[in-house]
Amino acid sequence: MLAAENGRDPRLKAISDAIRVVPHFPKPGIMFHDITTLLLDHKAFKDTVDLFVERYRDMGISIVVGIEARGFIFGPSIALGIGAKFVPLRKPGKLPGRVISESYELEYGTDQLEMHVGAVQPGERTIIIDDLVATGGTLSAAIRLLERFQAEVVECACVVGSPVVQGECELKEKPLFVLVEPHR
């Protein structure tokens, strides 16, 4: 769902305005939503984290999962705000301990996401954080990793995204919460 659906929170406009669009990155035709400009606006960055914390603090979430690398920018602060553990999901070969891996589709080829064995216990309630959702491929791989350890994925949460994800990868019918929609 889109955060604005519950009545327009006044903080959302500044968050949306603080995100810049860089055309044709990483390749022609892509309008890249750059959250680094949001991070330069302390109030807007704090409001971003607060909006997620306010949503999740009473949901009994024990784990916040963040997807490398921009999910690492938002996830830990949310975890600290709601008293949850933080679990990083990483590209192959980065995590030093025993891992499980999940492949996902790219436009050309595949990529992999890894998680440490033992980081998540069966039955734990989790949320997955990334800066932006496009096709949902990365989030879907993250959901599969968590479900392999019988964790419950309560919701996926992104700063930017369409509330209904188009494309081949759906989020396995998991709820998706986004703060702002992509700029037109």
Place this chain on the structure above:
Amino acid sequence: MQQALQKLASLSAPPPPIIEARGRTRLPPPRCFSTAADRRRRFANRELSLSSWMATSFERSNGAKKGAEAARDQHMESDGGPDPRLAKIASSIRVIPDFPKPGIMFQDITTLLLDPEAFKDTIDLFVERYREKNISVVAGVEARGFIFGPPIALAIGAKFVPMRKPNKLPGEVISEEYSLEYGTDTMEMHVGAVQPGDRALVVDDLIATGGTLCAAIKLLERVGANVVECACMIELPELKGRDRLGNKPLFVLVSSDI
């Protein structure tokens, strides 16, 4: 302590396939030529040398400070002794032998992140140090610097600026090359993120040889920022990263000599 050691030992992974290491952790053999066997022995005997694991934080003094004042400045102590939060932080970091390659004892902070109280204490310790220092920019080095840097920035009212591997940042960037054990790597920062006169803190999870932090310092100074300090959770003093930072102060929570 024995229990902690056993827990850490059981989490240690079998040697993974050798991969291309991050530049920062590709270390030359230490000059004292401690072998992997030496380091394993020291690792096993850690409970006998608790002081090497116990939380100390070192602050390099820019000028000469004398006697008791210098000793007090170097260690993060109140008058009552080391900060009690540091022991828990130190013990929640696990060491993975032979990652990313044989001989390296990798300091894994992901286990700290699984302990919300220890993670919060870690951030609090940095925030307490920097909140009154008028820091306007926290620069975090990809990727583990992204875990610690933003919470610190948010708490002290600073901007957060990510320092990234090549071709990740979408806008106009400036680049700085730095040495690896074999070859070089490049770090990038967005043009316009940092202004002349900004007071900057550089954050990463660990300092080894100091190459990565030096590159970050150079990028910030090239745009006219004043790098006030570098802050890491862990220092590997054998690798003399602190010396490589030159006159830039370094603040760490935990020092590990394995």
